[in-house]
Amino acid sequence: MKTTLTSLCLALFATTALAAEEQPRNCAERDNVLKRLSGNYGETRQSIGLGANNSLVEVFASDKTGTWTITVTMPDGMTCLIASGQSYEKLINDKLLQPGEDA
Incomplete structure (x- = not known):
């Protein structure tokens, strides 16, 4: 699953990197983004x-x-928000993890 998610992220980055560069308002120093x-x-x-x-x-x-x-x-340390949403769920081997289970 991690490989699939990473591949998805990389594909998303390839298609949205230019948009992120054009909209610096979605970017800030890494520490500030992580704190938020x-x-x-x-x-x-x-x-x-x-x-x-x-x-x-x-x-x-x-x-x-x-x-x-x-x-x-x-x-250079600049972090940009690429996408966000709701209803995140952890999967392992395409199985939904139950609360308290570790990935």
């Missing part, structure tokens, strides 16, 4: 992958609220 995702939404990092141009693609989500966010961090 954690503090405002209770999101923690769920998966990670390396994207184009040595960018870091990450998925953050909250098990409690179900919110999720995909970010891309460039080598």
Whole structure:
């Protein structure tokens, strides 16, 4: 599942990287973005992958609220929000994990 999610993130990054660069209002220093995702939404990092141009693609989500966010961090430390939504659920081998189960 992590490979599938990483592949999805990389494909998403390839199609939205230019949009993120054109809209810097969706970008900020990495520490500020992580504080906001954690503090405002209770999101923690769920998966990670390396994207184009040595960018870091990450998925953050909250098990409690179900919110999720995909970010891309460039080598210079600028982090851009690529997508976000609700109803995040963890899967392992295409099986929905139950509360308290570990991935």
